[in-house]
Amino acid sequence: MPLSRTKRLIAVGATALGATVGLAGIVGFTSADAPKQPASAQADGKSGDQTQDPSYTSSVTAPEQNGQSEADQSAALQSLAKISPDQARDAALVPVDIVRQPGKDPDLSRA
Secondary structure (H helix, E strand, O other), X not given: OOOOHXXXXXXXXXXXXXXXXXXXXXXXXXXXXXOOOOHHHHHHOOOOOOOOOOOOOOOOOOOOOOOOOHHHHHHHHHOXXXXXXXXXXXXXXXOOOOXXXXXXXXXOOOO
C-alpha cells in the first residue's frame, strides 16, 4: 500500500528533524567534555601550560625534587619514612577481619 504524498512529506520531515536534533545532541555532548582554558590564558593568547598556586596547603609536605633522578627522589623520600619497606609490606599483608554486627562497633584489632 503506497503512502500518500502528504504522509511521505511528514515522514521525511520527521526524519530530518530527528537527525538534526540527534546530531546537535552529539555535538553538544562532545564539546562539553573539552577542557576549558582559564579566561586569563585565553585573553593573553598563551597556551594552557601555565602553573597555578594551589588554593590550599597540605599538612603532608615533602621537599622539592626538581632535577633529581627517580633513584635520588626515592632515596630522599626514604629518609623521611618512619617505618621500613618490609614493615610496610608486612602491615599491608596482615589479614584484618572487620565484621560489623548490628549495634556493635567493629573489632579493628589485628591478629
